[in-house]
Amino acid sequence: MSAVPEDTMPTNPPSAAEATRMYREVRESAGAIARQLEANRAVVGELAALLRRERPRLVATGARGSSDNAATFAKYLIETRLGVTTTSAAPSVQSIYAARPELDGALFLAISQSGKSPDLVAQATAARRAGARVVAMVNVVDSPLAAAADVVVPLHAGPELSVAATKSYLCSLSALLQLAAEWGEDAHLRDALARVPDALDAGWNEDWSALVDGLADARNLFVVGRGFGLSAAQEVALKFKETCGLHAEAFSAAEVQHGPMTLVDRGFPVLFFAQHDDSFDSTIAVAERFRERDARVWVAAPGGGDLRFAAITDPACAPLLAVHRCYGAINALALRRGRDPDAPPHLRKVTETR
Template sequence: MSSALATIQAEQTLMYQEAASSADVVANQQTLNQDAVQQAVAAIRAFNPSAVVTLARGSSDHAATYAKYLIETRTGILTSSASPSVSSVYLAKQRLHGVLYIAFSQSGKSPDLLAGVAQAKAAGALTLAIVNVEDSPLAQMADLVIPLRAGPEKSVAATKSYIATLSAILHLVSEWSEDQLLQKAYKQLPQLLADAWQCDWSAALDTLKDASNLFVIGRGLGFGVAQEAALKFKETCGLHAEAFSSAEVKHGPMAIVKAGFPVLMLAQQDETSDGFNALIKDFEARSAKVLVAGERAVGPLSLEVVGGAHPALAPLLAIQSFYKMANALSVARGYNPDEPPHLRKVTETL
């Protein structure tokens, strides 16, 4: 397959088109969601939660990882991810009085999420659905709803809906925490996403086109998008990828990194920077093929990022640039990113 033909095909995929629309999706979300977010914030403050529990699967659960770090660092409230099977399969009754219970979903109809929210409401939690389908069973069940407003997503690989979920979380937490710098940064998000789509990650294609395994490294606010990137490598590129925190990767996984092993590092320009930069040097010492995306993180092969963004926005910008590269890599490896083998758009688990 010629590179020119691969480029044309890559730009014709639904994944490419839907990911490219993320800036417009977020701009529309900002305009339409202000009342819903303000109502949710008022209800949350009145409820005064002692803890937050998130419930999600797949890409939505990776968004929940971002929510955990953002909520805990901006509000100080302990945030934990629920295991859906505890309520849907084991039918265990949990003590959730005083808990804000947030369910993340695209379709809003997966049975295990519905079971979790029903059980949480019965246990005294305040429930919030962050969901794309506004008239879904999940939206109807929850006490509060923040719509994603991403519109229909036809590619099996979630892109614009994932970014819309991160954006909705960012909007909610910026208002809840009354963080004026974060509120100001959030308003800049649509333009920054448009800029991120123009960032050139094509240099990664030569490194990853023939790869069979790789690590994706993130930390803190950026760990959720590392998880999302690893998933997209698997489902759209047939490439086995595992996500690790830059702290956790040194506790065992580092042992399999040999010369030529590819590593994609999604750096945060925040308190995690020093440790991240030290890890880049550790990978270099093992002669790994290190791809680094970060404003001031430097590696053997640095990928272009949008500079000067608030650290809480950086993960959204990185994953937007990543989606464009992953789509091209999928086509280059002979896959159709819109129709991954054995997968469907809506996965209804119990």
């Protein structure tokens, strides 16, 4: 008896959650990152060697939306691993106020999926004229932003059709990690990053249904992280708003203990992101303070916590793994709340701010 051809064998139809573009694009992230790390080996290596020879006096970042959340990650990564002060520069300083920055000897790092926002292009152009070396981490390599840069580091995320940016954010983090590893000649980070694609796939089936169930009828949410984890908190809060219609706000585990803590009482949902570095104990201590107030608390941590994601040897990689798994839960929650995560109301894929 001949075997049934593989392409005619019955397959299980995808679930509603698996049928969304958001779901498919998140699941494509591991492969995209693996391809990116290989494809960018030469350009990132050359850029890193240049930055070692001509060390920038500071790094300024330019970005919007999810890319700006990646820029938060860049700040903690570059300052802790490379010792270079890193600050977020507001695009409107150039696009609205036409101010002239003083960036001689600086690295200007622009991060974007589309590379089409006029204000970000104007900012990069002004930075280059002001003496900065402009590096664009961008998914669309023939975009105006790429044309305005001295060096282009392609994100290699591939087409991203869902309005909610997911794999382009994750590919931004991996591009930043690769740059930091090569710039700092950090073999430990380089090796950890090489394991990220497999870790993403390995951690995908971790059970986050408790978060989906707990937020099904929620109206407000705090998302909290510290250090590297602050970027994860910012990105996840944005996605809860965009796709689920849930008013979610991101805070540092240090800042949330000031005014925001007064809003938290019995049943108020708070999601924490933690990684195993010097911020871990203080972040968990804040989570326990919220539990004492009878808040509904979830802690997402590598290999443990209320919500698990894959553990990896370098804590700088943790936010990438955490957000990847959380995207799956957010996709499921959006559908649970009767929303289409691929087409949030009033939003477009490319926002051309000026």
